Structure formats: C-alpha cells, structure tokens
Amino acid sequence: MRRLTLAMGVASVLLASCSGGPATQAPVVSASPPAYRLAPDDKVRVNVYNEEGLTGTYVVGSDGAVSYPLLGSVQAAGLTLPQLQELLTNRLRAGYVKDPKVSVDITEYRPFYILGEVNKAGQYPYRVGLTVDAAVATAGGFTYRANHRVVAIQHRNQPQEVRYKLEPGVQVLPGDTVRILERFF
Structure with a gap:
C-alpha cells in the first residue's frame, strides 16, 4: 500500500511538471491600463450635490491648474479623477461646505x-x-x-x-x- 501511495505521489508530481503545473506557469500580468492622469487641455465636469454654484465644467490650464469657485487655483495635472475628487472634497469641507458630495468626470480628453x-x-x-x-x-x-x-x-x-x-x-x-x-x- 505504501508503494502504491508513493508511486501515485511521484506520478502526480511528474504529471504536473509536464502539463505546465505551478512550477512552469508564467506570471499573470494585469491587462488593465494605468489610471488616467489629468494634464493641460483636459476638460472635467465637477458635480457637487445641492451646490449648483460649485457644479460645472472646467479646463485644466497650461499651468496644470483648474480655476474653481471659492478655492481659486487647484492643481489638477498629474492627478487621477479619484484624487482630484478627494482633493476638492477635502478643500470644500475645510470651511466652505459642511458635507460636500463631489464627483468628477472627464468630459473631453486633450487632443x-x-x-x-x-x-x-x-x-x-x-x-x-x-x-x-x-x-x-x-x-x-x-x-x-x-x-x-x-x-x-x-x-x-x-x-x-x-x-x-x-x-x-x-x-x-x-x-x-x-x-x-x-x-x-
């Protein structure tokens, strides 16, 4: 019985190595593209729930900033959309809007x-x-x-x-x- 168990173990190891088992598999590479980062000439739509004066479409300027109401110049170049959303939420929360609900979307990519x-x-x-x-x-x-x-x-x-x-x-x-x-x- 021990010989049969040993033989089956050796056979399964050999079978796994011949069939591309774990030792010979290539690493899995993510096919998802890197996160999109904003740059000059991108247009973004910022929505602030129940704050029409803060909702609108803004262009990332040549200096990499967006001119935003109440906050002035907000550096956007190099940020992802979630990062810009978080930045605007935090800056609005720091004295302008009690509990801002902000969303940011791309409306037009740079050409x-x-x-x-x-x-x-x-x-x-x-x-x-x-x-x-x-x-x-x-x-x-x-x-x-x-x-x-x-x-x-x-x-x-x-x-x-x-x-x-x-x-x-x-x-x-x-x-x-x-x-x-x-x-x-």
Missing part, C-alpha cells in the same frame, strides 16, 4: 496630433480606445508614400518618439503626436 504621410495632418479630438488605424482614418487616410509597417509616436511629456510596428490595436493616448513615416522603395 492628439497626427502628421506625416496622411491626407489631413493636424489636431483631432481624442476618443477612448483610439488606435493608430482610427487616427489615420480620422486624418483622411494614408498618402501614397506612407509607410504601412512602422509608425512613430511621441507620448506627451516623453523626450523621444517611439517606433511601433504598425499592427491593429496600437493605442494612441491623449496628447500623443503620431507621425506616419515615408516609405522607401
């Missing part, structure tokens, strides 16, 4: 830019889930000289552009500059 070998280069409004293919379509499509294999994208606040293989699903983020390269024959 993206596309240039190079497209028919209508320029600035366009960002939409959630925007890909390079959709950005090119927004800009009137490729010119006849466009490189259909590689695209250069400079992310906002990054010193250099990054080149990506042009495949379906390459994401464009708010504030990105997309450059469609010229092909060489």
